[in-house]
Amino acid sequence: MGDFDFIDRSVSNAEKHTLKEKLFGTQEVLPMWVADMDIATPSCVxxxxxxxxxxxxxxxxxxxxxxxxxxxxxxxxxxxxxxxxxxxxxxxxxxxxxxxxxxxxxxxxxxxxxxxxxxxxxxxxxxxxxxxxxxxxxxxxxxxxxxxxxxxxxxxxxxxxxxxxxxxxxxxxxxxxxxxxxxxxxxxxxxxxxxxxxxxxxxxxxxxxxxxxxxxxxxxxxxxxxxxxxxxxxxxxxxxxxxxxxxxxxxxxxxxxxxxxxxxxxxxxxxxxxxxxxxxxxxGDVWYQNLMNHLSTNRAMIEQWCIAHPVIGFRKPQGTYLAWLDCRALKMGDRELRDFFVKEAGLGLSAGLSFGKEGSGYMRLNFAVAREVLQQALRQLSEALVRNGYG
Ligand SMILES: Cc1ncc(COP(=O)(O)O)c(C=O)c1O
CATH class of the missing domain: 3.40.640.10 (Type I PLP-dependent aspartate aminotransferase-like (Major domain))
Structure with missing residues (x-):
């Protein structure tokens, strides 16, 4: 298994999974909220x-x-x-x-x-x-x-x-x-x-x-x-x-x-x-360099996706593995926006409003995940946008 391959965390009491029902009212979301990584802790540790x-x-x-x-x-x-x-x-x-x-x-x-x-x-x-x-x-x-x-x-x-x-x-x-x-x-x-x-x-x-x-x-x-x-x-x-x-x-x-x-x-x-x-x-140096390459590719993938979907605004984060998605062009209230992400896109993200009122209209996506999970998430979001007339 590669260092950055998918690992199932639903079996290990990971907060990201155990709080899904409480936070999103369903198990049916890809959890991309709390700021830890769905990536194995380095083998040296x-x-x-x-x-x-x-x-x-x-x-x-x-x-x-x-x-x-x-x-x-x-x-x-x-x-x-x-x-x-x-x-x-x-x-x-x-x-x-x-x-x-x-x-x-x-x-x-x-x-x-x-x-x-x-x-x-x-x-x-x-x-x-x-x-x-x-x-x-x-x-x-x-x-x-x-x-x-x-x-x-x-x-x-x-x-x-x-x-x-x-x-x-x-x-x-x-x-x-x-x-x-x-x-x-x-x-x-x-x-x-x-x-x-x-x-x-x-x-x-x-x-x-x-x-x-x-x-x-x-x-x-x-x-x-x-x-x-x-x-x-x-x-x-x-x-x-x-x-x-x-x-x-x-x-x-x-x-x-x-x-x-x-x-x-x-x-x-x-x-x-x-x-x-x-x-x-x-x-941890070598693992860390590889991690940064992985995150950098994921960040680029989100950037490309947002270029193709301009209704979601995105400035590449200079640091952190968190994408601050500007969803204001969707013209939804914050509750509606959250519901859209959960119910239409099947994504469990952090609502921008939880970071303060200046976060209204934003969603935070944690991209420290395996490549195929990010691809899946972006695919789900594209489909939800199309279905709801934003495509
Ligand atoms: C800015 C910042 N500080 C602190 C923490 C949490 O650190 P700890 O778990 O050590 O309290 C986080 C986690 O997301 C964070 O983003």
Missing amino acids: LEAVRHRLEHPIIGYEIMSKTAYEAQCDWVERHHGWKISTEWLSYSPSVVASIGCAIRAFSDEGDEIIVQSPVYPPFYDMVRSNNRKLLLNALMQDAQGEYRFDLEDLKAKITPKTKLLLLCSPHNPVGRVWRREELIALGELCVQNGIVIISDEVHCDIVFSESTHIPLASLSPILSENTVTLMGPGKTFNMAGFSISTVVIASSQLRERYRKEQHKVHYGDGAVLSHVAFEAAYSQ
């Missing part, structure tokens, strides 16, 4: 875990220095950012780190900037920690490219604004932020005493025409003002290992973060995850 299981005791273990060194080495090789193992803390999930950082760096009632449309747990973490959302919607330029709206942000910042949640690369719009964009945003935050939580979990899924730049790598000042969230979950399709990293260069911010983290006592996580983490970062 699976082998390392199998090897560890040859030792029969799965007790408490701590993250080894070599595991963190493997991540530092990966980040330097792939993103040109030199980080130290001392800056790293374990986290069971990036979203958990966002919650912890919110509690560490702000108080109840403070304002936190969220740049909509964005990954829904950003909103949820702000609200459930009793902070106020300060919405700074992304804008689209004349070419339709999403940009930061710094004028809007400047006008909205108040003394209560304490944090900005940055999504870089951006889910769902697929932007890989350019150096000058990041510097302008970062400087505005520094000037206003706003700490940036930079969620860079998609940092490795970036296509060849773009370069991911870790915000904290841009200057010593930005490094001191940024909490970066990274991990192997997206890159190596190992979300189920529940392991990620919080990178904080500033000793002062690190101390505050760790004090908050200490309160929930999740320690260093699970031994099999440590082993998987180290194997991924130290042995």
